[in-house]
Amino acid sequence: MRNILSMENISQINYSMQTAIFDNSWREPLSLLLGLGRAAGADFIEFFLQRGNYVSSLIENSKVTAITPSLSLGAGVRVFKGKEDCYVSTNDISFNGLKVILEKALNIHSLNLSHNRIISEINLEPLRDYAEIKQKSKWLSHCSSVSEMCEIILKLNSAQQNSTRSLQSATTNGFRDWQEVMVASSEGVFAKDIRLNQSISAQVFCEDGAHRTSSHSRLGDASNPDFFRKLNTQEIAEKLSETAGNMLHADFVSSGNYPVILANQFGGVIFHEACGHLLETTAVQRNSTPFADKKGKMIAHENLTAWDEGSWENGFGSIEMDDEGMPAQRTLLIENGVLRNFLCDRTGNLLTGHPRTGSGRRQNYTFAPASRMRNTYIAPGKFTQEEMFSSIDKGIYCKKLGGGSVGSTGDFNFGVEEAWLIENGKITKPVKGATLIGQAPEVMQRISMSGNDLEISAGFCGSVSGSIYVTVGQPHIKVDSITVGGR
Amino acid sequence: MSLHIEHLKSEIQKIASEKSIYKYDVYGSQKEENSASAKNKEPFSLTSSIRAFLILRVWNIKHQVGVTRTSNLTNEGLREAFDLAKSSSEFGSLENIYEFSNECQKEIQKIENKNEINKIATIQDLVKEVIAAEEKILNYSDKFKSVPYNKVSESISSRFYFNSDGAFKVENSQMSFCYFYPLAQEIEKKTRQSGQLEIAKNFSSLDVSGCAEKAIVKTKNHLDYAPIKNGKYTVIFSPEAFLDLINAFSNFMNAQNILDKKSLSHKESIGKQIANPEFCLLDSPLHPKNISSIYFDEEGTPTREVTIIENGILKSFIHSSYTAKVLESQLTGHAHIGSKVTVSPHYLHVKSNKKSSNTKNYLEENNLIYIESLSALHAGVNELQGSFSLPFDGFYINENKKISIEAATVAGDFLALLNDISYIHGEEVVTPNGVSPEIWVKELSITGL
Structure with missing residues (x-):
């Protein structure tokens, strides 16, 4: 040589x-x-x-309408x-x-x-x-073929149609994304990995006279070639139709400030958007986070502890190594309200001095890596759902959140796909059109109760280094007061 | 740029013939781009790229279509793309048969001087300008703490379409843009952010310094703010905000969404009054002020001006060749090819059918909300329900005063909003997203933080 x-x-x-x-x-x-x-x-x-x-399959109203390999x-x-x-x-x-x-x-x-x-x-x-x-070389050949994927997606689409009232359209989409990556650096790093992310999403759109609603659901997985084979399509369809049925004739929520309970699973998107992004050194570098100088200080309610897991088995955001060749790590973000760590990549380390955490991620080779979240969640607490609901006289239960975003000033917003009124400790009637808005540092102080029922959910995250796969998660949590935008 | 399109075309022709594929078409593009940002008067996030991709569609003997998208343009990669497209054609629809556009061979009418391509600016050129502009903002006042989002960029690109029947179109273009979003703060007040995006035909005609100045003014206007009382207000949308909103609900004009039953319109909606009778909407890709105008869509159909709403009446949808055939309409040149052909607007133009001589000045009115920009459209718009609840940057107008609003959302129903338009300002403003005047809408719900 x-x-x-x-x-x-x-x-x-x-x-x-x-x-x-x-x-x-x-x-x-x-x-x-x-x-x-x-x-x-x-x-x-x-x-x-x-x-x-990559290949995706789109099924609309029982018909395969697009097979898209890339x-x-x-x-x-x-x-x-x-x-x-x-x-x-x-x-x-x-x-x-x-x-x-x-x-x-x-x-x-x-x-x-x-x-x-x-x-x-x-x-x-x-x-x-x-x-x-990890013997990943056979993953691609072990995955469902396009034909098998279509068969499973068709089954889900059919279940969506059978279980949903006032249905206008049922859409189901599945994809398999296989990537082989290699990193080599002048510091001697020479590493490769194979990544496999698969996901299925289902959407129903219902209309009854002037009443319209849509409901959406997504499941995702990293590293399991059998993902599609193990789906319970009936269960997915029933949950989706239940949300659509609840919301179709719901009244619009009245805007105002309410105590709110955010459900587990995708409820974790609020932490992801309102706090997680502000703990990436990408935000510290840009001076666009209110938490930049808060390491070691209380930034959240003492009941709140949060993690970002690099490599969770089957977590949608899991990676063995990041896109800088560093093995992924488990990073404690907040411990009992105290900020412990930022998520940091090489550039972040160089510009801010925080230690690297195996969080340098990107959508693909067209982007430089940046510090990004992986599987981020609020740790379970001690409260039961009953204790949390009974603490509220009048509030909102956000059973299913939609997407959201946070700006450089820490202002965030989230759409709520399924919301209910809480009256005298009980869930009473569905309300639609709710948006949660607030300031991240303020809301983090108001998460006063964390439930004991942590669940996670797959999602996508768009930021400076493109769209990446992530997991969000949390138990049921109570926010003492938050602004709800409505009609 | 590195890709030779004529060579690619003949290579694809050769592979198709070897693989006995007699009908295919290809849409693709290659792009060279340089960009630079600044951080504390130093270069930051410098990027450069030369990339290309294509989408290949093949027809099998049963006329089913299969597609593959690839960025591997080596001979080996193209062969793999043909194999994948051929195998995926087995899943192609037997009912919804796609064909070449009837107009893919039609000559395109080019706009004079549009295709003049200058040498792309170097990163060093961009760095110089972006640092000077950032410096201008930071030096303006010590209230301006940083400019976390800023960029100057220039790109040259070629789009191309060709098919097995001999259609062949290439379009070269050049574009440059910059943006600056500073963070600023008054003592004992919250940090505020606003900003400005500018777009130009090329870097030499891009006013980077002017963009920084506009970003300073916009941010400065929000430093002193007050909360807003919840309630219903008459709301004035800035041209940028109104165009963002209408683009977010563009399914109402989208023929493919209508066929999929995922639209606020139905095919019978044509001819119905859906907006204030003064309201007109066109899609105008070849508008002379449109920097990113394109001559043909991804099926090779020439683009053109389409009247969507005239005098408040829905006149036309936007189409691909497939939707035009199914809905027995004229082609409009709005297709994006893929396994399923989709449709989207190019450059919307909102206007009034009246040439009003007495234009209203909102500063002379009372108890109004002026929305400068909307945000979080991906999260706050439910395009199927037709509802929206969106955070915005804006002002409360009362007694000749314009006070920045601390934080608030605006909520409503898009179709109701079109009917509730109470005034269309006479002055049209050209923006990167389209052309529009200020639009006044009565009785929208505002929630303050």
Whole structure:
């Protein structure tokens, strides 16, 4: 193996790496390219290679209306000079294609490949192959075929139609997203992984005269090729139709401030949006979080503890390693109201000094990694649902939340898909059109009760490094007061 | 850019012939983009990319269609895409048969000078401008703490469509944009944020400094604020806010959504009064002020101006070639190809049918809400129910005063809103999303924090 080269030799080298698989054949070309970057004066260089095989099936009212396969192949290089970094991406993963993006990245830092330099290849670690350790190479062939996937999705679609009144349309969508990724850096990281995310979502739209409602449900999983085979389609359809049935003739909620109980499972999206994003060092770097200087301080009610799990078995947001090649970790975010850790990637570490947590994530090679959540949840507390409801005279039970978002000032909002009035400790009637709005730091102090019934739910999260798979979760929680937007 | 489209076309033709696929079409694009941000007067988040993708549709002998999208444009990748598209065609519908657009061979009428492509700006050029603009904002006042979201970017791209019948269209374009969203704070008040997005034909004509100035003014206007009392108000939507809202509910004009029964309209809705009789709405992709105008859709159909609402009456939907055939309408050039062809508007143009000489000034009115921008549309819009409940940045207008609102949401029903439009301002404003005047709507529900 060559260890020292002069620049003149480089143009004569013709590497032929395996393009159909990321394996040890990539060691030599990547270590040479990393060496080139270092010789040019870059402080840190990292290549990210990715190949994707995705297929989705859409069923509408008992008909297969779209089968959409998608293949992707590409790479990106990130180059640091001091604390400044840049990212360049391409579809061309040939040796020359990677050299082109490296040169471009170096040029951005006003560096270049000088002809009379001696190039020392980077000594990469033995390939850390998570795919082999966990025997993931057969995942793709073990997954449901498109035909089997369609059969299962059709079954769910049919159950949706059979169990829903005043139905206008029933839509069911499933996808399988398989990705092979490789990371190599000038610090010697050389690692690969195979990722498998599968998900099914169902939606019903009902109309009765002037009354309209829609209801949506999603299940997702990482790392289980049998995901579709193990679905209980009848149960999914029944829950969905129950929500739609409850909400179709519901009155609009009156706006105002209420005590609120947020249900478990997808209720966790409120923590994800209102607090989780503000604990990513991406937000600290941008000075767009009110929690930037609050590590070790009380930022939430003493009853609140929250985690971000890197690698939960079957968690939709689980990863073995992050997109910087760091093994995923379990990160304690808040302990009894005290902020313990931020979610941190390499750039975050460099710019904020917080320790890396294996949280550098991205949608694909077209994005540079950023600190992102994985499986984030509020830990279970001691209260029963009965104790929580009986503490409220008049309030709102948010049984099913929709999506939401948080801005740089900490202002957040969430749509509520299924809401009920709580009167004298009891759930009474459904109400629609509710939106929860508030300020994250204020609401975190008002989560006064956490239930003992933690459940999790699959979701997507869109942010600076694209759309990624995440898990949200929580037990039932009580927020003492929150603004509910309505009519 | 690296991809040679003519070469790609002949390579695909060769593979199709080897694989005995006689009917196919391809839509794709390649894009080169440079962008830069600034943080505390230093370069930050510098990115560059050269990427391409294509969507391949093939027809099997039963006329079923299969599709594959790929960014692997090597010969090996294209072959794999053909195999996948062919196998997925077995699931293609036997009832809803897609065909090439009747107009995919039709020549496109190009706008003069639109396709002039300059050399793309270097990252160094962008860095210089973005740092100067960030500095301008931070130096404006010590109330301006940071500009967490800022970017200057330029891209050049080529879109292409070709098919096995010989249709072949290529369109080159160039675009540059910048945005600045500063955070600012008065002593003992909450941090506030607002901002500005500007878009231009290329970097040399992009007014980065002007964008920063507008961001300063907009943010400054929100530093002093007050809570708003819950209740029903007459609401004035800024052109940007109204266009955001109408785009969020565009299923009412979307022919595919109508066929799928996922629309606020039905096919019988054409000819019905759905809005204030003064209200007109067009989709105008070739509007001379539209920087991101396109000449053809993803089926190769030339784009054109379509009147959607005229005098409050729903006149037309927007179509793909399939929906136009099923609903016996004219083609409109709004298709996105895929296993299922979808439809979306390009560049909406809202206007009044009256040329009013006495335009109202909202500052002279009392007890009004002015909505400058809406946010969280993905979460606060239920497009199937027709309802919305959205946070906004805006002002309370009373007794000649304009007071920033601390935090609030506006809620309502979209179809009711179209009918409750009480005034359409005479002055149309060009925005990156379309053209619109300010729109006044009576009796919308406002909830303050």
